[in-house]
Amino acid sequence: MATVHLMTQHRPLAGGEAVVEADGATVGQIIDDLDRRFPGLGDALRAGSSAGIDGEIHAEPEFVQVQPDTVVYFVAPLTGG
Amino acid sequence: MTAIENPKTYKWVGTRPIRHDGYDKVVGKARFAADLNLPGQLHAAYLRSPHAHANIVSIDTSKAEAMPGVKAVVTGDDFPALDITDSNHDVSINVLARGTVLYHGHAIAAVAATTKAEAQAAAAAIEVEYELLPVVLGIDEAMADGAPLANEQNYQKFVGPSDPSNIATHTPLERGDADAAMAAADIVIEREFDCAHVHQGYIEPHACVVDTGADGKANVWASSQGHFMVRAITAAVLGWETSRIKVTPAEIGGGFGGKTTVYLEPVAARLSEKAGRPVKLVMSREEVLRSSGPAPGAKLRIKIGATSDGELTAIDGWMAYQIGAYGDFAGMVGAMSVASYKFPNLKLESWGVLSNTPKTAAYRAPSAPHAAFAIESVIDDIASELGMDPIELRLKNAAVEGDLTAMGMPHPRIGLVECLEALKASDHYQADPAEGAARGVAVGFWFNIGEQSSATVNLNEDGTATVITGSPDIGGSRASMALMAAEELGIDVYSITPVVADTEAVGFTDVTEGSRATFATGKAVVEACRELKVELCRRAAQTMGVDEAEVEWVDGAAVSPSHGGEPLTLAAITAQAKRTGGPLTATASLNAAGAGPSFAVHCADVKVDEETGQTTITRYTAVQDAGTAIHPSYVEGQMQGGSVQGIGWALNEEYIFSSDGVLMNPGFLDYRIPVASDLPMIETIIVEVPNPSHPYGVRGVGETGIVPPMATIGNAIKAATGVRMTSLPMSPPKVLKALGDGR
Structure with missing residues (x-):
């Protein structure tokens, strides 16, 4: 199971939890697993989240592969000037 | 001056050659968007709102259309209405107002005529009847209970379109227990700050020339931080397929984040389509300041606690960013940019707040300067x-x-x-x-940030290379791309011609923002060069009659111990390309993570x-x-x-x-x-x-x-x-x- 850190604004959708575990071989599958357990969380994560994995931020993380010991940090989408 | 040397040393990376585009820019040969003129070209001008917030009851363009030299007039009615959830909705209603003007200077209509003066005169002759609405100007005013709405179509992101609001985003960020840590701190300092809107101040105003042909395709020449972005947004605002538009990047006279969006191109494209002639549209400095995005204003309250020996134990912050009349992510990013100190306990609440002021745009590290002004001031007071x-x-x-x-x-x-x-x-x-x-x-x-970039590297028959990318050269990126290619290929940096190509001549490349061009596009250049080096070694092995595995690329040449160590230079290999398998070219495209x-x-x-x-x-x-x-x-x-x-x-x-x-x-x-x-x-x-x-x-x-x-x-x-x-x-x-x- 991957370890998933949620943004503060998403925690109410996960029963107040900041860190949860989730199953999946990709970030998209992890989101699907979370949405099964916490209905609505999947849409919220897909509406505006990047994912930080192994120190790298992925802007479109749906198909980024994860391992069972991966730590995923959902973060707000970043932009720049 | 370099204080800490990179432990690695390179032949080209880290040197200071004169930039490849330097001569043209110094002698005035470089062509910026407003320098381009096409045969039969028309000039366009806007009618802009004299009110900061009003419903448009009616627009009568008949007098303008009958004036000398006028060839086309457009209003918001000439563009499709995008769904409110569409990511381009806000830019579409900023390009030309649809039913409501949201700030003073908001574009309402545009005219194309044979001269700029004729276009301006006709624009002034357009008759508009307004119904004035309450003007919301300040953060406190916008956030007050019962405040009038600055934009009745705005809704809070991640909440949903059911409830219009002056709030674009609300972002809480927490870790630890900031309240308890603050109570236990030896010293606590709290201050309130405010920051006015400022503009990026690029010297070159927004400018474009668009030629929409009878075949329905549009050629766009524009100054921007990303011509693929211009293509995508212009197509979305017009309701066209992306493939109908080709964008050629002009040189850019400064952007600093302010040219990461579109103001002119969809309007010029529709005018050109209606008139059947090319249309040039150039903002005046006054239009740039009134109607193209400044950086947000802000109010911030920052409280920091520390121990008596200077350990920062907690931060508690409230940050509100004033972002104009359209929703964006400025407030979220401001809070997220708090990253310089360990702060074991943190409680931040940030807001994006609407007002009837121009739509804001990025300005270098967007939203971070406001937060740093406040936090670094309080930290300095703690040190003191x-x-x-x-x-x-x-x-x-x-x-x-x-x-x-x-x-x-x-x-x-x-x-x-x-x-x-x-x-x-x-x-x-x-x-x-x-x-x-x-x-x-x-x-x-x-x-x-990283994002998507593409690069194509062509090795020429004389041993030189052309490096083609889709990142406009804003801060010397042509020279940086050439240096990385020179380092990889082992040839002189001036044997490399870096080219910024149009949207039909290079792979998709995201806008130059987030300090990403040298990182992400550079990564694509390096990948393409490395693919070429493998092929160069393969060709050399063929020529030398040795096993490919025995050849390596050293200082611009293929070398094999089995071939007596005699190097086969890149120029020697490219000269024989037709005989050994054809042109030597490689392309790399990537979505770069790890900025x-x-x-x-x-x-x-x-x-x-x-x-x-x-x-x-x-x-x-x-x-x-x-x-x-x-x-x-x-x-x-x-x-x-x-x-x-x-x-x-x-x-x-x-x-x-x-x-x-x-x-x-x-x-x-x-x-x-x-x-x-x-x-x-x-x-x-x-x-x-x-x-x-x-x-x-x-x-x-x-x-x-x-x-x-x-x-x-x-x-x-x-x-x-x-x-x-x-x-x-x-x-x-x-x-x-x-x-x-x-x-």
Whole structure:
């Protein structure tokens, strides 16, 4: 199971939890697993989240592969000037 | 000057060749968007709103259409209505108003005519009937219970379109227990800050020429930070397939984030379609200031707690960013940019707040300068209260690899400590300020981003190379691409021609923002070169009659021990390309992850004239972690440019609105950016802590330099006068007032 850190604004959708575990071989599958357990969380994560994995931020993380010991940090989408 | 040398040494990377596009720019041959003229070209002009908020009851264009020289008129009715959830909805209703004007200067209609004067006269003849609506101008006013709506179509992101609101985003970020830590702290300092809107101040106004042909396809020449972005947004606003538009990038005369969106191109395209002739559309300086995105204004309340020995134990912050009449992510990013210190306990709440002011746009590290101004000011006051050197307090608390950012993710390898140490050891910091001057320091952080880039490298038959990318050259990226290609291929940097190609001649490339071009597009160039080196070795093995595995690429040539070590140069291989398998070319496209965060530490010495309130900077040093400086001169240029723009933000620049929302200073006489005589030489110290996610360690340097200057100068003013300035700009009248209040 991957370890998933949620943004503060998403925690109410996960029963107040900041860190949860989730199953999946990709970030998209992890989101699907979370949405099964916490209905609505999947849409919220897909509406505006990047994912930080192994120190790298992925802007479109749906198909980024994860391992069972991966730590995923959902973060707000970043932009720049 | 390089304080910390990259442990790796290179032949080309890190050198300072004259940029490939330098000659054209110095002698005036470079072609910017407004330099282009096409046969039969028309000129266009806008009718803009005289009101900051009003419903458009009717528009009558009949008189304008009958005027001499007029060939086409467009209004919002000439464009499709995008769904409110469409990501391009806001830009579509900003390009031309649809039923409601949301700020003074909002475009309502446009006219194309044979001369600019005819177009302007006809635009002025368009008759519009307005129904005035309440004008919302300030953050407090917009957030008050029962406040009128600045934009009835705005809804809070991530909440849903059911409930219109003056709030675009609300972002809480928390870790630990900030309240308990604050209660236990030995010292707590809380202050409130405000920041005026400022403009990016690019010298070249927005400009484009569009030729929509009878076949329905449009050729666009435009100045932007990303021509694929121009293509995508223009197509979306017009309701066209993307493939109907080709965008050729003109040279860009500054963007700084302000050219990451579109204002003109869809309007020019529709005018050209209606008129059947090319249309040129160029903003005046007044239009640039009134109607193209400034950076947000902001209000911030920051409270920081610390132990008596200077350990920062908690931060509690409230940040509201004023973002104009359209939703964006400015508020979220401001809170997320709190990443310089360990802060075991953190509670931040940030807001994006609407008002009837121009739609804001990014400005270098968007939203981070506001937050840094507030936080670095409070940290400086803590150092002062504790009697600690401001660098020592920052070193004690500086984030390192593994420490958490405000958004919860741990930092990768970063170079803040190295930057602080470099400033501490610098000639500037070691020397005393000049007589009558006092010193301030501050830290800045920016994430940097990756995103999509493409590069094609063609090896020519004479042994030279053409490097084709889709990233407009804003800060010397042609030279950086050529240097990385020269390093990879082992040929002279001037044997490489870097080209910025149009949307049909190179793979998709995202907009140049987030300091990403040298990082992400550079990564694509390196990948393409490495693919070519494999093929060059294969061709050489064929020519030498040796096994491919025995050939390696060394200093621009294939070498094989089995072939007596005689090198086969790149030029020798390309000359025989037809015989050995055909043209040598490679393309790489990627979605780059692993952008390296960048830190900067600035130091300013200032004198404050207590009779006039004027602040004069006597010495200024910018230290920044570049990862690896591919072309140090252009890294230094970015650091100096960011510093100077930050100095303007700190001391003079501000949007001044009347009570009915009219910008009162829409020109460079009254909106005062710094000029050379206002400034000392900006000294630079490049720190190189390589980013492990880039083949040469690049972090990206374009944005971080604008984050520390406001707090740096505020801290220096405090050291000089004993007065803490909490309002930007720290202009002479405000300083005088503060000095009076402080006495």
